[in-house]
Amino acid sequence: MTSEQIRPATAADVPAVKAVTDAAFTPYIERIGVVPVPMEADHAANVAAGKVYVTGRPVTGLVVLEAHTDHLYLDTLAVHPDAQGQGVGGRLLRFVEAHARALGLPEVRLYTNAMMWENQRIYPKYGYEVAERRVSGPYDRLHYRKRLG
Numbered sequence: 001m002t003s004e005q006i007r008p009a010t011a012a013d014v015p016a017v018k019a020v021t022d023a024a025f026t027p028y029i030e031r032i033g034v035v036p037v038p039m040e041a042d043h044a045a046n047v048a049a050g051k052v053y054v055t056g057r058p059v060t061g062l063v064v065l066e067a068h069t070d071h072l073y074l075d076t077l078a079v080h081p082d083a084q085g086q087g088v089g090g091r092l093l094r095f096v097e098a099h100a101r102a103l104g105l106p107e108v109r110l111y112t113n114a115m116m117w118e119n120q121r122i123y124p125k126y127g128y129e130v131a132e133r134r135v136s137g138p139y140d141r142l143h144y145r146k147r148l149g
Contacts, residue, residue, distance in 0.1 A: 006095045009052035009062065016059035017043045017052055024078035032115040034138045038064070038076040051075070053095065061088040063096055071145070072100035074110035093126050100148055107147045114140040 009017055021043070025036040046052050046064055054062045060083035064076040074096050079088045100108050112119040114133065120142065128144040135141070 004055065004091060006053050006055045006063075006092065008050060009047045009054045011044070011047060013052070013054055013059060014044050014047050017047060017054065017062055020059055020062055020080045021076065021078045023080050023082075027081075028113065028116055032113050032139075036113065037139070038078065041076070053092075053099075055088060055092065056083065061092050063092050065096065065099065067103055067105065070105070071107045071109045072096065072103065072105045074108055077110070089122065090126070097146070097148060105148075107145050109143065109145045111141040111143040114142050 021038050021041070025039050028036050041064070043052070051064050051066060052062055053065065059080075061079040062076070063074060063078075066073040066075055077089060077092055077096075079092070096108055100106075108128075109131070110123070110128070111134075112123070114120075123144050126146070128146045131143045131145045133140070133142050
């Protein structure tokens with residue numbers, strides 16, 4: 001099914017990448033007291049750099065990835081609220097892990113705001129473990145990692 005394919009984002013996807021990211025993260029502004037970092041990202045630059053992968057037509061979910069020498073960093077995972085609970089996030093996480101393996105990287109790392117407690121229920125279900133909790137300015141973050149077998 002076309003809506004389930006995950007593909008590299010193109011310049012034409014930039015408005016949708018911004019819209020999905022904003023829709024996914026706006027509800028957290030009041031809770032955490034600051035604008036979540038993904039909302040302030042330079043989406044056009046990330047797409048141009050090949051870091052963004054999207055799913056759905058129209059776009060319902062996305063990931064922003066950065067390959068490092070020893071891990072794949074999952075910078076952002078965003079699912080439009082209208083598509084949440086339909087398996088989009090799980091498909092994206094499985095894609096991230098497959099992408100890391102294809103690059104020969106042994107683990108995936110990510111972080112989430114400690115006030116985004118929904119994420120603290122989701123990531124462990126997929127085998128992610130808390131590596132550390134770190135406060136950086138106004139952000140209290142839980143850093144996760146998953147070693148790939």
